[in-house]
Amino acid sequence: MGQFMGPLDSALNSVVTEVNEFLAFKDALPVALDFMAIASWALLLSFPVAILTAIFNYVLAKRGSKRLEKYKADVDDLKKKVAALESFIEQLPVPAR
Template sequence: MSRDQLHVSVWAAAAIFVVAVGIVRPRRFHWTALTSILLFAALNTGAGVYVLNHYSDPRWSEVASTQLSAPSLAETPLVGQFMGPLDSALKAVVTGVNDFMSFKAALPVALDFLGAAGWALLISFPVGVLVAAINFVVGKRRTAGFEKYRATVDLLKDEVEKLKLHIQGTPGSADLLGLTEQETQSILSSTQTSPTTRLP
């Protein structure tokens, strides 16, 4: 996977997450947006760390593909047999130079990914505040709706109690209401136990 393909993969993964979760849970899109930003930051961080761990990979720059090579001093006529230790030391120096050049070339690529992760984290702070505010407003609306529902239930229970007392205390009230004696007893027995209150 090349550098450009890695960039496209990070953006594609975040976009697919937004679309998929947004379709499944459309009412909580604010949470989906915040999670996708954090996912984008995590993916960019992982990509930056991957580049640094594979800094010698030629995909990040052309420097890695053009490595320096140390000349072999051991093949020098006459004195070549005495140049063995110097030959290995020279190869170690050249290898160190190649690693440094490869790391130097891969560092901007890694910083590009890490910079994108930093911007995503920076954007996540105001988005997080917005999500918290939305949750607060939604919570207050739910609480207000629950209180309104409880008030309605309590009012209906009071009306039922008043009707029950009126039926029990007023002779002939059942006839005035057009109720038979069996219907009156059914109303009285149904009000002995209050039903369990449940939110719709």
């Protein structure tokens, strides 16, 4: 009798394993769906944040380029003043020793 029960026992173990896996999947499905819903909302909210960040970086870059242009204009102005001072110094008489 025992030799005939071996295949039946194996088949029942296989069925029980499959049922347990199905029940585990059924229990995990709501958690996975909640996770997917939360992840979808997070992704949806990340797009406006990314757009706002891009706009903010653009404004900062424009402000930086304006500041750089101002510094370049200041340097050019200072170069002109130095050239004027050098030409003035060249016109001064050199004292005799």
